[in-house]
Amino acid sequence: MAFNRKQIIRGLLVCVLFFSLSAAAFADAKVLARWSQTKSFKSDLGSELDVRATYYSAEYIEALVKQEAEKNLWTENETEQYKYQLLSGLSLDEYIPIHIEFDNRGPSMHLAPFDSFLTLWAGKNKLTPADFDKRFNFGFQGKRDGLVFFPRYDKKGKSYLEGVKTIRFAMAGAISSVTINLSTIDFVWDVARDNPEALYKGRAAARLELDRLIKRIEKLNAEKRDLEGKLSELNAELDTITHRVEELQRQ
Amino acid sequence: MKKILALVAVVALVAFAAPAFANVNPFMDVPMNHWAYDAIGQLAARGVLSGYPDGTYKGNQPMTRYEAASAVARALAVVDMTKASKQDVEMLKRLVVEFKDELDALGVKVDKIDSRLAVIEERLGGWKLWGEFRFDAKFGGNDNMTDPALYGTSGANQFNISRYRIWMRKYIDDKVTFTARIRENRRDNATRTERGLAFDRYYIDVKFPWDITATIGMSLHDWEGDDGLYTDNDAMFTDRSYRGFYFDKPFAMGNFAFYVSRPDEIGAADGTTEPGFRSPIEHYEIGARAKFNFNEQLWLSLNGIMRKYDSNVLTSLNGAGVEKEDEHVYWAAAGVNFTPSIALKAAYYGQEVQVGDTVGTETPKSFQAIVDVKQDALKFTSLWAEYRSFDENFKAWTDGPWDNYGAAVTGTNLGALYDNAIFFKLNQKWTDQWSTFQRYLIANARNEIAGVSDNTTNWTFGVKYNYTPGLSFELVYDKIENAQTVVNNDDSLIRFRTHIAF
Numbered sequence: 001m002a003f004n005r006k007q008i009i010r011g012l013l014v015c016v017l018f019f020s021l022s023a024a025a026f027a028d029a030k031v032l033a034r035w036s037q038t039k040s041f042k043s044d045l046g047s048e049l050d051v052r053a054t055y056y057s058a059e060y061i062e063a064l065v066k067q068e069a070e071k072n073l074w075t076e077n078e079t080e081q082y083k084y085q086l087l088s089g090l091s092l093d094e095y096i097p098i099h100i101e102f103d104n105r106g107p108s109m110h111l112a113p114f115d116s117f118l119t120l121w122a123g124k125n126k127l128t129p130a131d132f133d134k135r136f137n138f139g140f141q142g143k144r145d146g147l148v149f150f151p152r153y154d155k156k157g158k159s160y161l162e163g164v165k166t167i168r169f170a171m172a173g174a175i176s177s178v179t180i181n182l183s184t185i186d187f188v189w190d191v192a193r194d195n196p197e198a199l200y201k202g203r204a205a206a207r208l209e210l211d212r213l214i215k216r217i218e219k220l221n222a223e224k225r226d227l228e229g230k231l232s233e234l235n236a237e238l239d240t241i242t243h244r245v246e247e248l249q250r251q
Numbered sequence: 252m253k254k255i256l257a258l259v260a261v262v263a264l265v266a267f268a269a270p271a272f273a274n275v276n277p278f279m280d281v282p283m284n285h286w287a288y289d290a291i292g293q294l295a296a297r298g299v300l301s302g303y304p305d306g307t308y309k310g311n312q313p314m315t316r317y318e319a320a321s322a323v324a325r326a327l328a329v330v331d332m333t334k335a336s337k338q339d340v341e342m343l344k345r346l347v348v349e350f351k352d353e354l355d356a357l358g359v360k361v362d363k364i365d366s367r368l369a370v371i372e373e374r375l376g377g378w379k380l381w382g383e384f385r386f387d388a389k390f391g392g393n394d395n396m397t398d399p400a401l402y403g404t405s406g407a408n409q410f411n412i413s414r415y416r417i418w419m420r421k422y423i424d425d426k427v428t429f430t431a432r433i434r435e436n437r438r439d440n441a442t443r444t445e446r447g448l449a450f451d452r453y454y455i456d457v458k459f460p461w462d463i464t465a466t467i468g469m470s471l472h473d474w475e476g477d478d479g480l481y482t483d484n485d486a487m488f489t490d491r492s493y494r495g496f497y498f499d500k501p502f503a504m505g506n507f508a509f510y511v512s513r514p515d516e517i518g519a520a521d522g523t524t525e526p527g528f529r530s531p532i533e534h535y536e537i538g539a540r541a542k543f544n545f546n547e548q549l550w551l552s553l554n555g556i557m558r559k560y561d562s563n564v565l566t567s568l569n570g571a572g573v574e575k576e577d578e579h580v581y582w583a584a585a586g587v588n589f590t591p592s593i594a595l596k597a598a599y600y601g602q603e604v605q606v607g608d609t610v611g612t613e614t615p616k617s618f619q620a621i622v623d624v625k626q627d628a629l630k631f632t633s634l635w636a637e638y639r640s641f642d643e644n645f646k647a648w649t650d651g652p653w654d655n656y657g658a659a660v661t662g663t664n665l666g667a668l669y670d671n672a673i674f675f676k677l678n679q680k681w682t683d684q685w686s687t688f689q690r691y692l693i694a695n696a697r698n699e700i701a702g703v704s705d706n707t708t709n710w711t712f713g714v715k716y717n718y719t720p721g722l723s724f725e726l727v728y729d730k731i732e733n734a735q736t737v738v739n740n741d742d743s744l745i746r747f748r749t750h751i752a753f
Contacts, residue, residue, distance in 0.1 A: 033627060037591045044484055045383055045414055046725065046750045105720050107752040110379040121503045142720035166546045168504055177381065177418050181473035181490060183499060183506055190547045
């Protein structure tokens with residue numbers, strides 16, 4: 001059976017497309033693996049613990065959104081909706097979120113207060129969690145996962161990540177008897193080239209900006225109401241005093 | 252997405268919203284002799300309840316039930332956890348139960364309060380307990396009568412609870428935590444027929460200024476484990492319990508550690524080093540370490556441990572003995588992570604050991620290189636490939652690095668017996684429940700003498716089933732040939748292990 005030129009070219013195109021897609025999928029998998037790292041531990045008695053920590057870099061979020069869209073065969077709208085919900089939940093404009101996942105096949109882990117076991121080193125700044133999934137405070141065996149939020153900005157509004165090349169997320173070894181002999185469980189990420197701003201493009205970004213502006217309007221309105229209340233109190237007090245002064249003057 | 256929604260749900264569940272102040276009921280419906288007055292008053296007096304923005308609670312003045320509930324709710328929102336005791340939490344719970352309907356009406360869900368109280372209780376609720384034990388059915392190949400029984404299975408077969416441990420921890424306050432562990436006591440009994448309970452960990456962790464944490468008491472730190480330098484049992488120099496003071500100072504990309512310890516088993520005659528229980532000879536042990544993570548790919552650690560013996564400690568190498576020389580071990584370890592799943596690790600050890608009364612001290616070296624590939628990379632299996640070389644007289648302090656199933660495969664006199672060793676371990680996780688693993692070791696004898704000494708080999712095949720996260724079963728076949736280079740020092744073992752954790 002002989003192939004004609006068209007068939008050969010078509011075949012080659014299919015191959016090129018296949019390898020391009022495979023290469024792209026491989027690149028995405030590499031990105032996902034880089035920012036979502038797993039450490040496995042085993043005790044001398046046979047207990048096992050897997051700890052996965054995920055840093056939400058811009059390229060990780062893009063790869064995750066793409067992966068979910070491909071997996072679920074989403075339309076562009078559905079993809080944008082997913083991205084919007086993901087970004088809203090992560091609050092990247094306020095926090096540095098890290099997702100933690102435990103698979104504990106060993107003695108119960110008692111992590112309360114969970115924030116006391118966690119540190120994020122960003123340059124010389126030692127950050128403690130601003131918020132975290134409270135389920136971590138309850139003892140558990142098996143799987144448990146949730147988000148931990150570290151502050152992104154200092155009191156002056158300067159980003160903790162500004163000028164920082166590498167961050168270290170340290171979890172105390174005392175989280176589990178499997179790791180209790182270790183100082184810390186470290187997750188290290190080079191964040192110098194991460195650019196969260198790049199995420200804020202498209203319709204999802206517009207919706208997020210709208211959310212922010214609505215929140216800001218609400219805040220300003222509350223301040224306005226507060227000031228108006230104070231002003232009316234002052235006016236009432238002035239009226240009372242003026243009234244009393246007039247009474248005294250009449251006597 | 253589910254994770255985000257779950258987080259939002261949990262935050263909403265646990266977060267405590269201060270309720271809007273209720274409409275004031277003109278009728279004072281909480282009688283003045285009601286226990287709630289006392290309860291709220293006592294909590295306020297002890298400083299547990301504070302911060303009533305609208306002054307809802309005004310001491311012993313008549314209250315409506317809504318006012319009382321509001322006082323409880325508002326106060327709970329700002330409860331000072333550092334001042335609350337177990338009794339206070341109980342009292343708060345009673346108040347919550349008493350004013351459940353009013354709290355519901357105020358828009359405060361009682362189950363949310365329960366969650367909050369549970370969090371508070373977790374934080375200060377006394378002791379946290381956890382533990383594990385394992386039950387082994389061992390079928391040894393040899394009977395110790397005509398052939399050596401290397402796994403300690405005298406009589407060839409054995410059923411026993413090989414180990415059990417119960418941990419306890421008390422969060423004392425923000426700065427101090429107490430931790431202890433009870434296990435079976437194997438002290439002073441080489442045959443281990445006499446057993447009992449003993450604390451083999453009891454220490455406090457204290458947070459000091461300048462971000463220094465001290466561990467004081469009987470504890471254990473495993474620096475080789477920190478660097479991932481072994482996968483089996485055991486570390487060569489750390490992973491031993493000690494009595495002493497351990498200090499840790501973290502910095503941005505690593506940490507410094509320092510410790511000083513001293514065994515307190517004065518007069519212990521037994522020279523066997525049973526971690527945590529026996530001190531063969533009196534000495535101070537001083538260790539220091541610095542670990543640096545340069546970036547995602549590179550790390551380096553520098554470590555040193557010195558043993559300084561008391562002046563009255565003599566070597567036992569001849570009848571008279573001479574004063575024992577101090578011993579040291581130093582090592583540098585480094586790693587390159589090509590990807591999060593593929594790493595190359597290496598370590599170089601230098602040791603100063605006394606090898607005889609007349610020979611004096613020697614400084615043997617050892618080199619170790621590891622390729623560590625996780626299953627993520629190869630998909631079907633993980634791979635640990637390790638090479639170690641030893642100078643003559645190099646000696647491990649803790650255990651032999653591959654003495655994994657209760658037999659001394661190589662023992663600790665590594666340099667005296669071997670030139671080098673190559674070790675492979677593969678692990679395949681098939682599902683969340685099922686996994687299999689294989690091990691292979693060949694340790695090349697330093698002096699091969701026909702019929703007397705030869706290379707040691709050890710191989711293993713195992714399968715593990717996690718029935719629940721707390722219960723697993725493991726079936727292992729292990730085979731040793733020429734243990735510690737002694738020809739025909741062979742044995743094999745089939746072991747069925749039940750491991751329970753709670």
